[in-house]
Amino acid sequence: MILETIEKENDIKKVAPEKWNILADEIREFLIEKISVTGGHLGSNLGAVELTMALHLSLDLPNDKIVWDVGHQSYTHKLLTGRRAGFENLRKYGGMSGFPKRKESDCDCFDTGHSSTSISAGLGLAKARDIMNQDHTIVSVIGDGSLTGGMAYEAMNNAARSKSNFIIVLNDNNMSISENVGGVSKYLNNIRTADKYLDIKEGIYNTLKDKKMADPIVESIRRAKSSVKRLVIPGMLFEDMGLTYLGPVDGHNISDMIRVFKEAKRCKSAVLVHVMTQKGKGFLPAERHPARFHGAEPFDIETGLPSHKKEKSNYTDVFSTVMCKLGDRNEKLVAITAAMPDGTGLKRFRNMYPDRFFDVGIAEEHAVTFAAGLAAGGLKPVVAIYSSFLQRAYDQILHDVCIQNLPVVFAIDRAGLVGSDGETHQGIFDLSYLSSIPNMYIMAPKNKWELSDMLKFAVGFEGPIAIRYPRGEAYDGLKEYREPIRFGRAEWLYQEKDIVLVAVGSMVKTALGVRETLKAKGYNCSIINARFVKPIDTEILYQASKTHSLIVTMEENVASGGFGEKVREYLDQLVEKPQILNITLPDDYVEHGNVDILRKEVGIDAETIQNRIEALVK
Numbered sequence: 268m269i270l271e272t273i274e275k276e277n278d279i280k281k282v283a284p285e286k287w288n289i290l291a292d293e294i295r296e297f298l299i300e301k302i303s304v305t306g307g308h309l310g311s312n313l314g315a316v317e318l319t320m321a322l323h324l325s326l327d328l329p330n331d332k333i334v335w336d337v338g339h340q341s342y343t344h345k346l347l348t349g350r351r352a353g354f355e356n357l358r359k360y361g362g363m364s365g366f367p368k369r370k371e372s373d374c375d376c377f378d379t380g381h382s383s384t385s386i387s388a389g390l391g392l393a394k395a396r397d398i399m400n401q402d403h404t405i406v407s408v409i410g411d412g413s414l415t416g417g418m419a420y421e422a423m424n425n426a427a428r429s430k431s432n433f434i435i436v437l438n439d440n441n442m443s444i445s446e447n448v449g450g451v452s453k454y455l456n457n458i459r460t461a462d463k464y465l466d467i468k469e470g471i472y473n474t475l476k477d478k479k480m481a482d483p484i485v486e487s488i489r490r491a492k493s494s495v496k497r498l499v500i501p502g503m504l505f506e507d508m509g510l511t512y513l514g515p516v517d518g519h520n521i522s523d524m525i526r527v528f529k530e531a532k533r534c535k536s537a538v539l540v541h542v543m544t545q546k547g548k549g550f551l552p553a554e555r556h557p558a559r560f561h562g563a564e565p566f567d568i569e570t571g572l573p574s575h576k577k578e579k580s581n582y583t584d585v586f587s588t589v590m591c592k593l594g595d596r597n598e599k600l601v602a603i604t605a606a607m608p609d610g611t612g613l614k615r616f617r618n619m620y621p622d623r624f625f626d627v628g629i630a631e632e633h634a635v636t637f638a639a640g641l642a643a644g645g646l647k648p649v650v651a652i653y654s655s656f657l658q659r660a661y662d663q664i665l666h667d668v669c670i671q672n673l674p675v676v677f678a679i680d681r682a683g684l685v686g687s688d689g690e691t692h693q694g695i696f697d698l699s700y701l702s703s704i705p706n707m708y709i710m711a712p713k714n715k716w717e718l719s720d721m722l723k724f725a726v727g728f729e730g731p732i733a734i735r736y737p738r739g740e741a742y743d744g745l746k747e748y749r750e751p752i753r754f755g756r757a758e759w760l761y762q763e764k765d766i767v768l769v770a771v772g773s774m775v776k777t778a779l780g781v782r783e784t785l786k787a788k789g790y791n792c793s794i795i796n797a798r799f800v801k802p803i804d805t806e807i808l809y810q811a812s813k814t815h816s817l818i819v820t821m822e823e824n825v826a827s828g829g830f831g832e833k834v835r836e837y838l839d840q841l842v843e844k845p846q847i848l849n850i851t852l853p854d855d856y857v858e859h860g861n862v863d864i865l866r867k868e869v870g871i872d873a874e875t876i877q878n879r880i881e882a883l884v885k
């Protein structure tokens with residue numbers, strides 16, 4: 268195995284060029300085998316094997332720097348920088364992260380997880396290098412999907428002014444998680460299929476027969492600032508922006524890429540190298556189903572099928588079904604996703620109502636302001652975005668939706684701990700960032716039926732409103748508790764005395780477990796399902812304060828700005844105050860790992876909660 272001879276960065280340079288393809292095969296085999304067990308981002312990594320090898324062969328790490336956009340495609344980079352053993356525990360608690368982490372290796376120069384940040388970060392690193400009189404190479408690797416995010420253009424706009432070398436590698440596989448969308452994607456696709464420049468170049472060589480004579484002509488066409496150039500040279504969009512464009516180059520041909528990277532390193536400007544790759548390359552199921560193998564669950568290598576049975580229906584499925592039903596009843600209902608038609612469950616809505624569905628690319632800010640426009644125009648938009656990705660659209664929510672009090676529904680999936688994707692993806696801030704915004708209201712369902720009821724309520728609501736629900740299996744207990752949703756009203760699930768648990772969304776199920784243990788130990792214990800995080804139901808809290816000496820709030824969100832803080836603020840005003848305990852996530856980022864382990868680790872599991880309660884009431 269050649270792969271086993273690679274113990275650290277730059278060891279790849281000892282591999283003879285004729286063995287490069289064998290090494291690429293070994294890397295693919297290794298990734299398929301490991302990810303089939305742990306799960307992970309398979310397709311993007313299989314597509315970037317040769318590209319990563321070519322970069323490592325062209326650069327000197329860790330002196331030179333590679334910034335990986337999103338970072339989900341960095342597995343080969345991890346393999347080539349001494350982290351082979353880490354794949355045993357990839358994305359597990361305490362194990363290796365699925366994304367670049369500076370604390371994991373000095374070959375990871377910048378942490379990522381959310382898309383379209385790499386060019387800005389790379390440009391910053393390049394400027395720092397220049398100011399500190401250093402001379403290493405900085406490369407930002409960005410996918411065509413991530414190039415649909417606005418930040419990438421803000422960065423290129425600034426990179427165009429660069430008078431020193433800065434390399435952007437566009438890893439173009441013609442796919443985001445699903446099909447890529449929009450004008451730039453179409454433009455890239457034209458380059459992919461046209462090969463105009465190469466044809467013309469061939470033509471000039473063939474006509475003049477003499478390469479020495481032909482070269483200056485080809486070069487002057489390249490340099491020409493004329494419309495002729497536009498006709499013959501691909502990548503003019505980038506050249507017109509002020510970047511030097513090189514390519515397109517075959518992203519599975521290592522020697523070709525090394526040649527182009529050498530040329531790119533000579534430029535005294537920002538240069539974009541356009542590399543064409545195939546997502547999932549070398550594993551047929553991933554080539555055929557790139558969306559399914561983008562972020563794969565453990566699977567059977569022979570068949571490509573998931574090795575675990577699908578969980579019972581999850582919240583995304585419920586959202587998906589109810590959206591389709593509501594779409595039928597309400598012709599004004601429109602749905603928006605930012606590059607996640609599968610992940611958010613909106614694919615079915617797209618299939619049923621293609622004219623009322625919008626995939627805007629990885630453009631959360633645009634998605635929200637676009638929804639505000641749709642609402643101002645008289646429609647009823649539902650924007651479905653994961654909790655952590657919606658963080659980027661804070662100003663759009665505030666400035667474009669909430670100041671004008673526009674009726675936009677925010678369906679916030681993956682709220683709470685998400686598990687193996689780690690810090691960048693945990694949805695643990697949405698209650699805080701949303702509840703600080705006037706006119707915004709927030710709900711969280713206790714079970715799958717309540718999600719359905721809340722979505723119907725939200726679609727009928729005359730202002731901005733959000734529903735946040737977690738990843739994974741939808742809770743199907745408490746079916747009998749199905750009082751209609753009333754604005755700002757919570758519900759009693761058990762009404763006793765002494766201790767009351769006031770739980771938000773996913774924490775209701777945990778509260779049932781806590782109550783059961785407390786009851787077995789002889790305590791009285793009530794449960795309130797909060798339903799609304801904003802506004803809080805002060806009436807029910809007042810009532811509870813009269814009959815309970817301890818109020819315990821429970822939420823899967825950080826403390827600051829969360830539900831517990833609001834409840835405490837209210838109770839503090841009362842003359843007769845009960846004791847209050849806020850169960851929240853700590854003021855910290857939560858790493859990757861199995862959600863049950865993480866819950867214990869951060870202290871929101873039933874056992875920890877009940878111990879804390881007992882310590883207070885004893």
Ligand SMILES: Cc1ncc(C[n+]2csc(CCOP(=O)(O)OP(=O)(O)O)c2C)c(N)n1
Binds near residue numbers: 314413440443546631
């Ligand atoms: C802000 C943000 N929104 C959504 C995502 C989810 N996401 C992860 S990768 C990806 C697609 C990236 O496509 P591309 O850049 O082309 O990389 P590929 O996987 O095709 O190599 C998306 C939408 C994200 N990471 N960040």
